[in-house]
Amino acid sequence: MKPSDPSITWLEEKPLGLAERLYLPLFVSGLSTTARHLVSPKVTVSFPEQRPKVGNPLIYRGVHRLNRDPEGRVKCVACFLCATACPAHCIDIVAAESPWPDREKYPESFHIDELRCIFCGMCEEACPVDAIELTSLLDLTGKSREEMIFDKEKLLSVYDMTKDAEPMKSASMGCTP
């Protein structure tokens, strides 16, 4: 858009009034704003002692977990849809024949590289059996790169840790049991 475009409306700066020219009222109003903020409640969250509030844990995209079915087995059927959907290629599944009669495959190993993950939630979207989910855990730390590659046991333990606070969506909400 050129500056000479007729659709631009040029606004005139308002001339300063007496109060503005005397500086003092503006000074007082500025100072009272700062003084008000000086004593107003603080928004800081003192992190390790105080947990930040997660707006809606159901849609928050934190650390992954692998859900268990009602019998305590891993819910995943090793269909590879999550690994395919993953834009960061951080999911590595080795499938094997399922030892249980109700499904054909199960993940012999299931690794997520949490350092590579971009927490987009596509795996959760893709999963046909609602096995992989993102929890609302937000402080993910580790001391080495190896430690940050979560295996199946670790992901299942995340589920055990968070299942009470964040239950799986039930079948009544259209999810697989």
Add this chain to the structure above:
Amino acid sequence: MLPSLPTIVALVKIGLLVGGLMTAAAYLVLVERWMAAWVQDRKGPNRVGIPLTKIRLFGLGQPLADGLKIILKEDFTPKHVDKVLYVAAPLVLLAASLAIFAAIPFGSSLPPIPALGLTGEEPLLVAPGLDVGVLWVFALSSIAVYGVLLGGWASNNKYGFLGGLRSSAQLVAYEIPLGLGLLGVVLAAGSLKLDAIMNAQASSGVWYAFAQPLGFVVFLIASFAEAARLPFDLPEAEQELVGGYHTEYSGIKLLLFLVSEFLHMVTAAFLIVIMFLGGWHLWGVTGSGPVETWLVALIRFAVLSAKIFGVILFFMLVRWSWPRFRFDQLMNLAWKVMLPLGLANLVTVAAVEEFRPQLVTALGEGWAKAAAIAVPWAVFFLGWIAAGLLTPSGTDNTPIRTAGPLDAEHVLGSRPHDLVEA
């Protein structure tokens, strides 16, 4: 051979003062960070307490951590700098800012201590006999400009150089209103000694901020500029100049620069309190006569410290209230507003002091005193309103309309729609 008693006393005072000032500067950094945080609805540094324990003490250990960190940092000297001046600049600045305090009283005085051979009152002032205290303060605060200028020049860096130049122009410009504000006080008190100025306010009970409001405001604004505090922090405007004159400095040299900047603010607060806010005097609390007991000495010291702390808090609050001036606005304010107002104040004070005897004979003691306060206030309001109406400090920010048709597209700030109409 033992040094003489006055030498020992002076050395003790210097030790106390320098130690106190350095500690105060360290803790003022913490206060500054707290204020900054609170104004921005944050909590500020509140974790560091006693080292190696989990005791936090509201973050009172922070200055220690800050100091250790900056001292242990690499003291890097860039290759392209003027080595001698580069090292000298922070030293000059710190030496000047510390030496200023030789003439600044940090309390009233101590009662006589016969056990140590001190038979008279011992003034809380490093150089009590100095008759030119105010001149000393001014001379040294001008030397502080050299530190800034040297730092900017020696860095061989365009930002540093610009910062140094800006700083020198600003400090030179604002010395004048500062001096004019001060002259009124000197005239009224009849002395260049800062402790005599405090005594004059205490004995009359009228602080010079009330007797010379215009001088107070001029001095206050000018001392903000002298200390390069926020509305006037152009020497180191981060957004424009990276770090200004200390862009190329790091480690302990940077620390020296930052400490002397804080000392400038402390000096400014001291001067404001001593010259305009009554120093150690507070009606009905401190008395105004000589110091006879330790209690009085202590109360006066506490009152002075509290006032200084209050002024410093004001400095810090203003920092977050006002945006920085543009350089032309800064100069306009100094030369077109502060200078005339300072002169008006000086003339008023001179006239009031000159005609005080006549006022007393014509109106009587009480009314003369009232008139001596009313006249400067009238001048204050008139001067302020005149400055506002004439707005010599106002700048026209509207775009130029007189650009010719050919250069219209290229002239910055021309108004294309004017040309469309033409």
